[in-house]
Amino acid sequence: MSEPLLRLEGVGMSFGGLQALADIDLTLADGELLSVIGPNGAGKSTLFNVISGIYEPTAGSVWVRGDKITRFRPDHMHAKGIGRTFQIARPIGSLSVRDNVLLGAGGHRMRHLTTALRPRTKDVALRDRVDELLDLTDLTGIAHHSASALTPGDQRRLEIARALADEPAVVLLDEPAAGIGADGMRPLADLIRAIRDRGVAVVLVEHYVGLALSLCDRALVLESGRILAQGPPEQVRSDERVIRAYLGTRRSGRKPTSTEEADSE
Numbered sequence: 637m638s639e640p641l642l643r644l645e646g647v648g649m650s651f652g653g654l655q656a657l658a659d660i661d662l663t664l665a666d667g668e669l670l671s672v673i674g675p676n677g678a679g680k681s682t683l684f685n686v687i688s689g690i691y692e693p694t695a696g697s698v699w700v701r702g703d704k705i706t707r708f709r710p711d712h713m714h715a716k717g718i719g720r721t722f723q724i725a726r727p728i729g730s731l732s733v734r735d736n737v738l739l740g741a742g743g744h745r746m747r748h749l750t751t752a753l754r755p756r757t758k759d760v761a762l763r764d765r766v767d768e769l770l771d772l773t774d775l776t777g778i779a780h781h782s783a784s785a786l787t788p789g790d791q792r793r794l795e796i797a798r799a800l801a802d803e804p805a806v807v808l809l810d811e812p813a814a815g816i817g818a819d820g821m822r823p824l825a826d827l828i829r830a831i832r833d834r835g836v837a838v839v840l841v842e843h844y845v846g847l848a849l850s851l852c853d854r855a856l857v858l859e860s861g862r863i864l865a866q867g868p869p870e871q872v873r874s875d876e877r878v879i880r881a882y883l884g885t886r887r888s889g890r891k892p893t894s895t896e897e898a899d900s901e
């Protein structure tokens with residue numbers, strides 16, 4: 637049997653006295669689309685930070701294709717085929733949209749932007765890949781615009797294009813729908829499906845529960861750092877514990893969480 641793309645066993649992460657994650661067991665197969673939902677502070681972004689090597693978990697282990705990750709390094713995870721976006725989009729504002737995507741292709745390892753970009757602009761295969769990603773993310777028309785002047789929706793799609801530039805096996809998307817408005821929902825859903833259709837596995841963290849559950853093969857619900865439920869989306873949607881703890885409640889916070897609202901997109 638081949639090893640799963642990703643496996644977490646007993647993963648915990650504490651920050652001082654705060655247990656952000658506890659007892660997380662999780663596997664992800666190639667090409668699978670997993671949605672992770674849960675209220676603010678549930679540990680979703682922390683889970684991404686552990687998987688992408690930004691945090692070393694304080695308990696448990698992570699395996700990527702059967703290799704136990706002992707020394708965590710973000711660039712190492714990148715080399716292993718893990719791409720990600722951040723909850724707060726982080727394009728390099730001084731560069732064009734196109735150069736931001738170009739730089740995503742391993743550019744994080746380069747110290748100086750200009751020397752990193754110079755050899756890349758001559759690489760025809762890489763240029764073609766960037767063109768194709770700009771097309772996929774509907775950014776071709778603004779490829780030469782400065783990344784600092786983008787709408788939130790364009791920024792989100794640029795983040796996704798950058799995360800795909802190194803041809804990862806899995807991409808971790810942290811709230812790609814945040815701030816994009818109702819008009820952006822359907823194109824975003826189509827984009828996420830298109831990524832999966834390319835054979836790239838996706839882990840989607842999303843507050844828009846309807847969007848998250850309509851796209852995924854499997855959903856995982858986090859609450860207070862623990863897995864509350866896990867399974868096919870229809871099972872999770874009807875799970876009493878999930879409904880009580882999360883679905884259908886509108887928290888006083890900044891984001892809508894009701895299924896109705898997100899379903900109506």
Ligand SMILES: Nc1ncnc2c1ncn2[C@@H]1O[C@H](COP(=O)(O)OP(=O)(O)OP(=O)(O)O)[C@@H](O)[C@H]1O
Nearest residue numbers: 651654656674675676677678679680681682683723
């Ligand atoms: N670097 C850190 N230092 C201390 N506490 C942290 C750190 N990162 C996260 N936390 C805490 O861990 C808990 C989980 O945070 P996390 O950001 O993972 O939640 P989340 O599910 O992504 O929430 P949101 O939906 O608001 O993005 C929170 O209580 C948060 O304050």
Ligand SMILES: [Mg+2]
Nearest residue numbers: 680681682723
């Ligand atoms: Mg978060």
